[in-house]
Amino acid sequence: MTNIAICAPATPITRDHKVALEELVAAEFPETRVAFHEQCFTQAGHFAGDDLTRLTALLECANDPAFDAVWFAKGGYGSNRISQAAVAQMGPAARSKTYVGFSDCGYLLGALYHAGIGQCAHGSMPSSARSPGGREAVRRVLRWLSGDNSGLEPHLDGTTPAAAFNLITLTMLAKTPIMPDLSGHVLMVEEVSEHLYSIDRLFFALANSLPRLAGLRLGAITAVPENYVEFGQSEEEIARYWCERAGIPYLGRAEIGHTSANRVVPFGLAAPARAA
Amino acid sequence: MTNIAICAPATPITRDHKVALEELVAAEFPETRVAFHEQCFTQAGHFAGDDLTRLTALLECANDPAFDAVWFAKGGYGSNRISQAAVAQMGPAARSKTYVGFSDCGYLLGALYHAGIGQCAHGSMPSSARSPGGREAVRRVLRWLSGDNSGLEPHLDGTTPAAAFNLITLTMLAKTPIMPDLSGHVLMVEEVSEHLYSIDRLFFALANSLPRLAGLRLGAITAVPENYVEFGQSEEEIARYWCERAGIPYLGRAEIGHTSANRVVPFGLAAPARAA
Numbered sequence: 010m011t012n013i014a015i016c017a018p019a020t021p022i023t024r025d026h027k028v029a030l031e032e033l034v035a036a037e038f039p040e041t042r043v044a045f046h047e048q049c050f051t052q053a054g055h056f057a058g059d060d061l062t063r064l065t066a067l068l069e070c071a072n073d074p075a076f077d078a079v080w081f082a083k084g085g086y087g088s089n090r091i092s093q094a095a096v097a098q099m100g101p102a103a104r105s106k107t108y109v110g111f112s113d114c115g116y117l118l119g120a121l122y123h124a125g126i127g128q129c130a131h132g133s134m135p136s137s138a139r140s141p142g143g144r145e146a147v148r149r150v151l152r153w154l155s156g157d158n159s160g161l162e163p164h165l166d167g168t169t170p171a172a173a174f175n176l177i178t179l180t181m182l183a184k185t186p187i188m189p190d191l192s193g194h195v196l197m198v199e200e201v202s203e204h205l206y207s208i209d210r211l212f213f214a215l216a217n218s219l220p221r222l223a224g225l226r227l228g229a230i231t232a233v234p235e236n237y238v239e240f241g242q243s244e245e246e247i248a249r250y251w252c253e254r255a256g257i258p259y260l261g262r263a264e265i266g267h268t269s270a271n272r273v274v275p276f277g278l279a280a281p282a283r284a285a
Numbered sequence: 286m287t288n289i290a291i292c293a294p295a296t297p298i299t300r301d302h303k304v305a306l307e308e309l310v311a312a313e314f315p316e317t318r319v320a321f322h323e324q325c326f327t328q329a330g331h332f333a334g335d336d337l338t339r340l341t342a343l344l345e346c347a348n349d350p351a352f353d354a355v356w357f358a359k360g361g362y363g364s365n366r367i368s369q370a371a372v373a374q375m376g377p378a379a380r381s382k383t384y385v386g387f388s389d390c391g392y393l394l395g396a397l398y399h400a401g402i403g404q405c406a407h408g409s410m411p412s413s414a415r416s417p418g419g420r421e422a423v424r425r426v427l428r429w430l431s432g433d434n435s436g437l438e439p440h441l442d443g444t445t446p447a448a449a450f451n452l453i454t455l456t457m458l459a460k461t462p463i464m465p466d467l468s469g470h471v472l473m474v475e476e477v478s479e480h481l482y483s484i485d486r487l488f489f490a491l492a493n494s495l496p497r498l499a500g501l502r503l504g505a506i507t508a509v510p511e512n513y514v515e516f517g518q519s520e521e522e523i524a525r526y527w528c529e530r531a532g533i534p535y536l537g538r539a540e541i542g543h544t545s546a547n548r549v550v551p552f553g554l555a556a557p558a559r560a561a
Binding site: 053183184209210214217236 | 329361365453458460485487489493494516
């Protein structure tokens with residue numbers, strides 16, 4: 010039996026999301042239980058409750074030995090405001106858990122990975138459980154939490170540590186006290202709803218601040234708004250340009266992003282080594 | 286006589302901008318000459334010419350002893366791509382010049398200030414010369430370059446070093462090799478066309494990476510797009526929150542921004558000390 014606690018460190022979900030995920034789990038994952046913290050449905054301005062409310066719910070999930078995993082309900086914006094306090098207050102039960110989410114929840118994954126707490130993984134979230142494509146993304150996470158690795162990002166080789174982040178999230182995280190050391194990692198980055206000039210600008214900032222990586226893979230860059238002028242370089246040309254400028258091997262695309270094709274990327278060396 | 290060279294390190298302007306500024310200068314600033322580099326009107330995708338074209342024009346202006354000042358024509362995006370190479374190739378004539386611009390051109394101001402080259406100033410740009418309000422902002426810069434300090438930001442006290450930046454520009458600049466040391470400075474920041482959650486996110490990144498400042502002043506936060514939900518904090522509450530969290534004295538508002546009220550902020554101690 011896998012017991013998963015769900016809380017919302019950034020923005021809230023609705024009860025419809027809860028019902029959709031519970032039905033999927035009941036129908037297809039008989040060995041899995043999901044427990045939604047009531048905080049998931051709280052709203053305070055932009056956030057799923059104020060900072061203390063979100064922090065408290067996260068700590069209740071992480072520090073409860075009854076749970077095997079903590080699944081972040083939704084991104085949006087806000088987990089950065091509580092990440093440092095959260096890792097500081099996580100006890101022994103938090104250390105043996107798996108934590109799954111992506112997008113804005115990358116702040117928390119970064120802080121946890123920096124602190125060496127539990128097993129972090131980039132993966133889709135319960136907020137996706139209402140659409141057919143989203144449900145497939147959610148299944149990948151549930152399968153992985155059940156020991157089935159079929160939903161892992163296919164370029165993981167099990168011998169090079171990996172990490173995956175939203176591009177803005179990583180840029181804002183870089184150089185804060187909760188930034189993990191990504192030296193030697195294959196770093197996968199994705200973005201949504203940003204202009205190409207903004208993608209270029211984020212790569213400028215990262216190229217000047219990342220440690221020596223094993224390489225970078227570019228995930229999906231989706232919902233790029235139209236600009237008054239064509240940028241003049243494609244998303245992949247931008248990534249190649251800055252990798253070259255920074256001496257980072259560009260390794261190609263990654264199957265992560267704000268799409269239903271979003272795959273699971275366990276941080277570090279948690280992916281199984283590929284058969285020879 | 287003040288000789289000003291104008292080039293475009295980021296995005297291009299049109300000949301209409303040139304005519305408008307030349308007419309204003311001819312009518313009101315008889316002791317000033319403005320020389321537009323032809324590169325200002327070049328276009329390559331998003332940029333005013335490719336990187337090498339923009340870099341070359343900037344260096345021609347900066348390294349020419351005939352000019353007293355270099356005025357950046359327009360922001361947008363792109364000066365970050367050439368800032369490091371630019372300061373590396375600036376010779377003796379560049380060191381005695383004044384450099385004026387803001388918004389995206391803050392990357393260059395930062396790199397110049399970091400390298401100790403010339404006198405940098407945050408100020409409006411020739412791209413504003415076509416509207417009545419913009420012309421008044423442009424006049425402040427022309428007056429300041431002529432020795433008239435009436436357009437200076439009114440909180441400058443001449444005894445505490447100051448600097449002014451666009452919030453995103455500064456966040457992307459922070460921790461790159463061209464970031465100047467702002468220890469002990471009064472830092473003024475402004476932003477345009479960003480959601481309040483994005484403002485909050487930028488303050489999160491900066492609060493965790495800035496050195497010990499004398500204080501922070503919040504400039505205009507304009508053209509904030511509507512979001513699907515109210516953020517729940519005002520722009521000033523956001524600034525206060527992160528300043529408090531980071532131990533930075535919050536000093537109130539600053540008269541800078543993407544508005545016609547934008548004032549001149551010479552970097553460092555270049556503003557005159559206030560009469561006792």
